[in-house]
Amino acid sequence: MTSASHDWWPKNSFFAELPDAERTALLTAGDPNRFEDEQILLMQGDPGDFVYLLTSGLVKVVVAAASGAATTLAIRSRGDLVGEFATLDDKPRTATARAVGQVTALKINGSAFLDIVSRSPAAQATVTRYLLSKMRSATERRAADRVWDAKERVAQVLYDLGKRHAGRSPDGAVRLPITQGELGDLAGVAVSTAERVLKDLRRLGVVATRYREITIRDMAYLDSIRFPPERPENPSPAGI
Numbered sequence: 628m629t630s631a632s633h634d635w636w637p638k639n640s641f642f643a644e645l646p647d648a649e650r651t652a653l654l655t656a657g658d659p660n661r662f663e664d665e666q667i668l669l670m671q672g673d674p675g676d677f678v679y680l681l682t683s684g685l686v687k688v689v690v691a692a693a694s695g696a697a698t699t700l701a702i703r704s705r706g707d708l709v710g711e712f713a714t715l716d717d718k719p720r721t722a723t724a725r726a727v728g729q730v731t732a733l734k735i736n737g738s739a740f741l742d743i744v745s746r747s748p749a750a751q752a753t754v755t756r757y758l759l760s761k762m763r764s765a766t767e768r769r770a771a772d773r774v775w776d777a778k779e780r781v782a783q784v785l786y787d788l789g790k791r792h793a794g795r796s797p798d799g800a801v802r803l804p805i806t807q808g809e810l811g812d813l814a815g816v817a818v819s820t821a822e823r824v825l826k827d828l829r830r831l832g833v834v835a836t837r838y839r840e841i842t843i844r845d846m847a848y849l850d851s852i853r854f855p856p857e858r859p860e861n862p863s864p865a866g867i
Contacts, residue, residue, distance in 0.1 A: 636705065636706040637704070637705055637706045637791070640704075640705065640706025640707060641680075641706055641707055641708050641753065641754075641757045642680060642706040643706055644753045644756070644757070645749075645750060645753050646747060646749045646750060646753075648747070649743055649744070649747050649749070649750040649753075652743045653680065653733075653735060653740065653743055654680075654733065656735050656736065656739045656740070656743065657680055657733025657734060657735045658733065658734045658735075659682075659731065659732075659733055659734075660679070660731070660732050660733070660734050661729070661730070661731050662684075662726040662729070662730040662731075662732070663726065663729060664726055664727065664728050664729065665725060665726060666725070666726045666730075667723060667724070667725050667726075668686060668709060668710075668724040668725065668726065668730070668732065669709060669710050669720055669722075669723060669724040670720065670723050671689075671690065671691055671719075671720055671721065671722050671723045672719050672720060673713075673719060673720050674713070674719060674720075675710060675712070675713020675714045675715075675716075675717065675718065675719070675720050675737065676714070676736070676737045676738075677710065677714065677734055677735060677736050677737050677740075678708055678709065678710040678711050678714050678734075678735050678737065678740050679708070679709045679710055679724070679732040679733065679734055679735070680706075680707075680708055680732060680733040680735060681703055681704060681705050681706065681707050681708075681709065681730065681731075681732050682705060682731045682732055682733060683705055683729075683730065683731045684704070684705070684726060684727065684728055684729055684730030684731060685702055685703070685704050685726075685727040685728060685730070685804060685805075686702070686703045686704070686707075686709055686724050686725065686726055686727060686730055686732075687699050687701070687702055687703075687724070687725055687727050687805070687809060688700045688701040688702070688703060688709070688722050688723070688724055689722060689723045689724075689725060690721065690722040690723070691723065698812050699808075699809045699812035699813055700722060700812070700813075701761075701764075701813070702727070702788060702805070702813065703724070704791065708757065709724045709732075710724070711740075711754070711757075711758070712758075714737040714740060714741070715741075715754075715758075727804050727805060728804045777814070777816045777820045777821075777823075777824055778824050778827070778852065779852060779853055780814040780815060780816060781810065781811075781814045781816065781820075781821055781824040781825070781828075782824075782849045782852045782853040783814070783853040784810060784813045784814045785803075785810070785834070785841070785843060785849050786846065786849040786850055786853050788803050788805070788813075789801040789803065789843045789846055789849070790846075799844075800835075800842050800843065800844050801842065801843040801846065802840060802841075802842050802843075803840065803841045803842070803843065804839060804840055805839070805840075805841060806839050807821050807822050807825060807836065807841070808821070810825070810841065825841070831845075831848070832844060832845065833845040833848045833849065
């Protein structure tokens, strides 16, 4: 059974920030589901009548344009919600959520989710902060496209993924089950540019790559180059 303990969930994740009573209520309301690699959890355009709470694995959030081109917008992991936007505003889903490797999640009916959250001001505040953090990340990413060069943007994404979405192996390395193309989407650079930056990082021993996997061997190096002294650490507009 999934733990209701605050400490079991990753720090700063949605579920770690919930009050104990509401966390337990949502866990009780959810039905366990398992997804294999590339399986779809949510489909762009579908109605939003449920949410998923991720309990293990990674999920990529992908949006498809009218042309059919798909872009990876974000990675979600244990303790995150997916599908809450459409559930909250009762509009079609704006993106597709797809499993990266094996994923487990609790499926929570939309009305049950809204009922549990609406009865607790603290839970409502947690949902608001969670939504705002997603919007803030999107704003900072757009601003970074104008301020940082490709190496800094790729380093930023790798560092964030390593800190938030991956566990360390016994040798201290951080393994991310994503492709170089997905990394390029997340960093807002062309696939060829992401490959070039990764080649430089491999040469320095910072990362290693294999089929559908990027291994970070030096998080400290990524931290040192993602915010060079002459660039602002928070590229979003002041006061936002």
